[in-house]
Amino acid sequence: MELAKTPEIKEPVYRWDEKAIKQIVRDMGLKVTQQRLTILECILRGRDHITAQELYEAVQAKDPNLGFATVYRFLKQLTEQEYVSEVRMGGLPARYEWARKKSHHDHLTCKQCGSICEFENQQIEDLQEAIAKSFGYILTSHVLELYGICPECQKEDGILPGTKNFS
Amino acid sequence: MELAKTPEIKEPVYRWDEKAIKQIVRDMGLKVTQQRLTILECILRGRDHITAQELYEAVQAKDPNLGFATVYRFLKQLTEQEYVSEVRMGGLPARYEWARKKSHHDHLTCKQCGSICEFENQQIEDLQEAIAKSFGYILTSHVLELYGICPECQKEDGILPGTKNFS
DNA sequence: TTATAATTGAGAACCATTATTATTTAGTTG
DNA sequence: CAACTAAATAATAATGGTTCTCAATTATAA
Ligand SMILES: [Mn+2]
Ligand SMILES: [Mn+2]
Ligand SMILES: [Zn+2]
Ligand SMILES: [Zn+2]
Numbered sequence: 001m002e003l004a005k006t007p008e009i010k011e012p013v014y015r016w017d018e019k020a021i022k023q024i025v026r027d028m029g030l031k032v033t034q035q036r037l038t039i040l041e042c043i044l045r046g047r048d049h050i051t052a053q054e055l056y057e058a059v060q061a062k063d064p065n066l067g068f069a070t071v072y073r074f075l076k077q078l079t080e081q082e083y084v085s086e087v088r089m090g091g092l093p094a095r096y097e098w099a100r101k102k103s104h105h106d107h108l109t110c111k112q113c114g115s116i117c118e119f120e121n122q123q124i125e126d127l128q129e130a131i132a133k134s135f136g137y138i139l140t141s142h143v144l145e146l147y148g149i150c151p152e153c154q155k156e157d158g159i160l161p162g163t164k165n166f167s
Numbered sequence: 168m169e170l171a172k173t174p175e176i177k178e179p180v181y182r183w184d185e186k187a188i189k190q191i192v193r194d195m196g197l198k199v200t201q202q203r204l205t206i207l208e209c210i211l212r213g214r215d216h217i218t219a220q221e222l223y224e225a226v227q228a229k230d231p232n233l234g235f236a237t238v239y240r241f242l243k244q245l246t247e248q249e250y251v252s253e254v255r256m257g258g259l260p261a262r263y264e265w266a267r268k269k270s271h272h273d274h275l276t277c278k279q280c281g282s283i284c285e286f287e288n289q290q291i292e293d294l295q296e297a298i299a300k301s302f303g304y305i306l307t308s309h310v311l312e313l314y315g316i317c318p319e320c321q322k323e324d325g326i327l328p329g330t331k332n333f334s
Numbered sequence: 335t336t337a338t339a340a341t342t343g344a345g346a347a348c349c350a351t352t353a354t355t356a357t358t359t360a361g362t363t364g
Numbered sequence: 365c366a367a368c369t370a371a372a373t374a375a376t377a378a379t380g381g382t383t384c385t386c387a388a389t390t391a392t393a394a
Binding site for chain 1: 314
Binding site for chain 3: 033069093
C-alpha cells in the first residue's frame, strides 16, 4: 500500500508538543490562539498532502466552533511564511504539507487512486535552471507534477476509482 | 519583446481555410455548426495560450449571440480529443493552445508580465519516465511549469506589473 | 421532407477560495 | 490585576472560473 520511496527526513512526532507549536505561531509574529494551535496540531500530526476542506474537517472534530475562514486564513499565512507548501494539481483543490520537515521535492500521483509518491531529482532541478538561464530568465519557482498509474492500480485493472488515498 | 526561442513548427495560417476547419469538426465526430467554426477560427488564427474568457470575447466580436457555455463546451471537447491542450498555472484560469501544430513542450512564464516561453527538453522528459518507472508507475502525463522574471522585467525593475502579455 | 439526436443559449448551480463585518480576544501597559 | 487596543474570529456574503440544466433550435441521415 505504502509504496512511497520518499526522501523525507521526518522529524519524530513528539517534536511537536504544545510548547513547540505555540512557538511556531509566535515565530510567525501572530497571536497565539487556541484556533491556531488546533489547526497546527492537525497539520503536524495529521495526514500529509491535506486539502483545506479535509483540514477543516479534522479541526472540526477537535473544536466544532472553529470556523472555516480561519482555516483558510491561517493556511494562507503559513504558506506565505513557507511553513507549509501548497501543491496544486490541475484544477483540483490545493493540497498542503508541512514544508520544514522535508527537503524540496516534487510529486508523482496515481490518476486512479490518488496515492502520491514524493521524489527529488537534482538533475531535473539543474536542467530547469539551465533552461531558464538560456532564455535570460531568473528562475523563481517551478511546478513539476507527474501523473500515472501506480503498481496497485495496474494489478487490479483499476476498478476502485473512488479510493483516492492522497497519502 | 518577443524573446520566445520557440521550437514551434508553425504551419502557415492559410492552412486553416473554411474547408479545413469544417473537416476538423467532422473528424471530431461532431456536427458542423457555425458556432464551432467561429470558435475554431478564433483559436487557430488568434493569440496563443488563450483563456476561455479571452476566447469568448474574440468569438463575441464575430457572433454576439454565441454563448458562453458553447465556448467552454467545445473547448472541453477539443481538449479531450487532444486538438488543443490545456495549460494550467497555479490557481489561474486555464489557457489553451492548438496542440497539433507544435510538438510537446513546456512553459516558462514571467511572474511579472506574464510573457511565456516554450521549451522542450528531452533529457527532462526521459528523467520523468525514469522516475515514474523507479516507483513502478506507468507515466501518463506531466505538468512542468517554470516561473521567473524575464529579461525585460529584470531591466525595468518591474514597475509594469499590469502588462501581462501571455504571448 | 421528416424524424431524431445533437447542439445551443441563458442562466442557475457549483466549488474552492477570499472578502466583509460585527464581535471577541490576546497581549501589552500601568 | 484591570483596561486598552490591535488582532483575530465566526458567520456569511461575494467572487470567479467552470460545469450543469433544460427548453428551444438545428444539422444530418433516412
Ligand atoms: Mn509532498
Ligand atoms: Mn505553449
Ligand atoms: Zn493507484
Ligand atoms: Zn516579464
